[in-house]
Amino acid sequence: MNYWxxxxxxxxxxxxxxxxxxxxxxxxxxxxxxxxxxKQMQKGDLVLFYHSVKETAIxxxxxxxxxxxxxxxxxxxxxxxxxxxxxxxxxKPVTLETIKAHANFDDMAxxxxxxxxxxxxxxxxxEAVLKMGETTL
DNA sequence: GCCAACGTTGGC
DNA sequence: GCCAACGTTGGC
Numbered sequence: 001m002n003y004w005x006x007x008x009x010x011x012x013x014x015x016x017x018x019x020x021x022x023x024x025x026x027x028x029x030x031x032x033x034x035x036x037x038x039k040q041m042q043k044g045d046l047v048l049f050y051h052s053v054k055e056t057a058i059x060x061x062x063x064x065x066x067x068x069x070x071x072x073x074x075x076x077x078x079x080x081x082x083x084x085x086x087x088x089x090x091x092k093p094v095t096l097e098t099i100k101a102h103a104n105f106d107d108m109a110x111x112x113x114x115x116x117x118x119x120x121x122x123x124x125x126x127e128a129v130l131k132m133g134e135t136t137l
Numbered sequence: 138g139c140c141a142a143c144g145t146t147g148g149c
Numbered sequence: 150g151c152c153a154a155c156g157t158t159g160g161c
Contacts, residue, residue, distance in 0.1 A: 007146095007147090009146095009147090031156075032156090033156095052146080052147055052148085053146085053148080056147085056148075096148080113154095114146085114148070114154080115145085115146050115147065115154070115156085
């Protein structure tokens with residue numbers, strides 16, 4: 001099982017949008033590094049859902065329910081999507097500020113590669129985020 | 138293949 | 150709104 005983090009601007013697609021729809025096709029990714037991460041996602045992998053720009057924090061937990069397939073929003077076969085399903089909201093959202101203040105998170109992709117929209121998350125990072133979010137699986 | 142110009146993302 | 154960081158494009 002691997003862990004990931006996806007970013008979205010809440011004005012475009014928010015955590016509450018995902019909760020309302022229950023599941024969504026995570027499409028529109030147009031960056032090779034992010035695309036490569038999408039391709040590595042496996043069914044059952046857990047995904048942290050982060051809001052960029054406004055309310056910069058991790059709000060919820062989703063899971064991969066369908067592995068990569070051609071992105072339905074383009075004819076260009078270089079790009080792929082995965083299906084994501086909402087699992088649960090974090091009891092307490094974990095803000096970027098909190099993450100940056102956490103000593104062990106200096107290497108976290110969210111801090112180091114802030115523009116990458118689909119990122120791998122290490123086991124200990126994932127566990128620490130849940131703990132700070134006062135959330136259990 | 139290098140690099141300048143330009144566009145986009147996202148934190149502040 | 151500004152700007153740093155980074156990706157992409159295109160001229161040479």
